[in-house]
Amino acid sequence: MSYTIQNPIIPGYAPDPSIIRVDHDYYIATSTFHLNPAISIYHSTDLANWEMVDHGLKNHEVDLRGTNTPAGIWAPHLSYDVATKKFWLAYSHMLNMEGREFNADNYAISADSIHGPWSEPVFLGAIGFDPSLFHDEDGRHYMTILEWETRDGYQHPGHIVIQEMDLANNQFIGEAVRVTQGFTTRGCAEAPQIYKRDGYYYLVLAAGGTGYAHGVEMGRSKNIFGPYEANPTNEPIITSAPQHIYSLGDPDAGHFEAYNPHSIMQKSGHGSIVQTHTGEWYIAHLMSRPLPGTTLNPLGRETAIQKMTWNDAGWLQMADGSNLAKMTAPGMTGVEAGETAGHSFEDQFENETYNVRFTTPYREQNTKWVNTSENQGHLRIHGENSFFSRMNPAIMAVAASAFEFELETQLEFHPEHYSQSAGMNMYYDASNWLYARLYHSESLGGTTLGILQAKQGERIEFIHDKVFIPNGVVALKFVTTFGKTKIYYQIENQAWKQVGPEFNTAYLSDEGVGGSEGEIGGFTGLLCGIGAVDAYRHESYADFDFFKMTNK
Template sequence: MTQIQNPIIPGMAPDPSIIRVGADYYIATSTFHWTPAVQIFHSTDLANWQLVGYALNHGEVDLRGTNTPAGIWAPHLSYDSRTQKYWLAYSHMQNMAGREFNSDSFAVSADSITGPWSKPIYLTSIGFDPALFHDADGKHYAAILEWETRTGYQAPGHIVIAEVDLKNGGIIGDWHRVTTGFTTRGCAEAPQLYKHNGYYYLLIAAGGTGYAHGVEIGRSQTIFGPYEPNPTGEPIITSSPQHLFSLGDPDAGHFEMFNPQSLMQKAGHGSLVHTQTDEWYVAHLMSRPLAGQKKNPLGRETSLQKMHWTADGWLEMADGSNLAKMHVDGLKDVPVHQATTQFDINDDFNNDTYDPRFMTPYRTQDAAWVNTIENPGHLRIHGHNSFFSQVNPAIMATRATSLDYTVQTKLTFHPDHYSETAGVGLYYDSNNWLYARLCQADTEDHTVLRVLQAKLGERIDHLTDEVTVPNDTAEIRLAYHQGTAQVLYRLTDTATWQALGTTLDVAYLSDEGVNGAPGEIGGFTALFNFIGSVDAHQLTSFADFDYYTVKNNLERGTHL
């Protein structure tokens, strides 16, 4: 039996929802302020996963102006075998100010996992993290977190279930409050319903989005409960098995629950799948911190744990523990070879389309500002807003998937104003990024390469580290290693790579490093690599990128 190495989907791939249809497995993950929205991955062996598309990629949502980490949260995939339709439920988090958490939830359907997906139908605005369950009698149900805003009541609220009308939208009857969690970790969210041997099982996330995260389970003989908790009183999957009492805490980093014995942290928010080989697995999120730190640049990634049912009908990890593992047994009689380069990227832009892994913050991708048509063999990006903008930044980005990698590009750019720039960089959100860019010298008479940085909203221009670019063309490489970044460049194809300035500390480009209140996680959207352009002049400038590569240095053990 072969082993599956976690994470199975590295980089920003949180809140995984897994299903099986025949011998095919699919996982949908959150995308927050990034478009296209809702990544969908495919596998036949549970070890190797490829992006096959996005569920919301035709203007269904407008994310411009979204305050991160709002946006599209916790998609849930399901398959209705009676109608042979795929369903995807999701929340559009629009406001998090005042902890009001205003979120509208919708569902879309398709005859194929690659779409086309239907127009969204409205479900509810009661909370977030909706999931659909298609019962054997043809009825459909939604489970979701009812967000609590009343002073003095247990936060974040109840898990609620209602029958749902998937033809016309909305719910049928009333919401039924079923639990505030099955352990003392609190922060119950992300409910998912399953049926097994006559019981309805409710799988939920708990413990918050930080180091106390876990997967809990309860069961009932009727869908609206009452649900009895797993008799252990503890999560069935977690990275931090010690007991925690945290009822009433709406969410927290729980840094005291960091497990120094585990490379995997924050294991939680799980989704169950039954394989064609009669085995059971839970896909769940996890994080990998920087060495010696509690910062997680890669955000929340997707992992897998093998499960089994006990004699008294409870789900538990296959080894009988609840500690999430970095390696698990693969499917019986399904040989796998887990590719180590599947998350590298090498796009020379010689096709009409570019790599589908490119995502854009806040705005949708449109041929009017990014295309391979205007200058064949190049990706042309027309400059727009500053990268501090949450409206129209001209950024094409891919998920960082390793803690040791290089991202590299070659570009040609002719700035004729100091507000026109183009280059390559690292991006967390609009307040936190690193940008090695071609721009005008302050004398406005030639082009230079210089680094601009945003840290917690502060603009930092590295004025003393500057090199002249005589022909408006340069190759730029960013070498990222365990929270540091070195900018390198060369001005001809045969020149030796040169360092620009010193190695920079970019560990703050992580979930814990951005704008977090004391004791809380600052974000949960992860580090991206990007190429992009800015024009705050006349919106007439553009940059031509000859290629874009990302090479993960897995031989140093950053993926293991």
């Protein structure tokens, strides 16, 4: 019984997918940047329906406080060593992007289960970023990585290098070998990954920058250290912009000129290959969906999948013979699709632990500031820094996954000072968010509902749009339709009432948060959630009855 896979398979904030198969189970790891827990891990049995099941970094392995977005945890590479039956995760911790130095520390961790416990991180060096591990059939192991070029007069962003590793003893073997700067004229070769088939080592790269010219390209060699011959098409094997593009030496750019007006899917690139248990081949890759009529992508970079075949010359290509990524893909032969994954979200906070999809910018989640134990049946959030902070904002959020959705919560909060607040928000990063919050109003003499907005670092307070909330209990609702958001409140089951104007929230997107001309300002995506602030004495807290995001 055949089925069709609908893209994106993971909608909203799920970039840089790395896919593997272990028996009949499929796993994808994606980047999380400045968010905790870090490295999202998804599971599927049919390639069509995916569920977030865990995180790779969740036990104090990294400190992301102070991170300038979009730095943080980049491009995790998930692999499985058949010989030792161990899962491996290689990743970059991007620490600095100023001066285009791109200082990253690279690590690998391993575990016997996809759920861990994961080993202590093994340092892989700071030569560049996007490391991956290849486990050869002879028991040898290799790391590939982008060697980031900083010197004037040299082609940027640099070379792809390969080095043998002794994973058992956490040591490098021999010297790193520079093998290529890419296989097409798109440039910006990064995210190297090695696969082996019929005696060839295939080197798969992301290319063209992570904007509208993005793509996946490929070369091959009989020797793992090369020389590698390029795919004879001299073009990407996956892209949303199939026209010829020359951008060698351009280290990374938005390439808005490469926008494809005939495609819903844009920015297709950074791919990872898997052979199914049915003997078929697929590639998981990142993609974006701009708001109609714009080049703004509030959902950030998402994960898609395409069916692939090997041609007679031994090169991988899309099953339809093109290199244009599509919004649908044929499912696996002889496999029944599972229950359709729902991407709405709801947590009633009835369990000791909260939903795995909850994420927090910059700081770690821990029971000192967020828990369900202090008031059972509620999520209690203790306020701390303002949402402008990159240190300790108290936010619990999930990734937006549709253009039309509603957010809803109910909370109780009793502030004593105007710098204490709690409520619901739409959040991109510390400089860009929309926040409907309860706070103490001295002019109204008590707890009041008001609205704050941050836009490229500017604080905007809607001082004429506020409502007195006498008992400190209010239900809040955001209704978002294609980048336009209305805010509603409800007191004691009365009718919903709108507060404030209709807000243009389209700027809460990768392209809307700043960035120099021709560049994309961010590489993450819109989050929706609840939180609290206490810039007074760090003593106040709010109790939330539930939080839900309903996609339309």
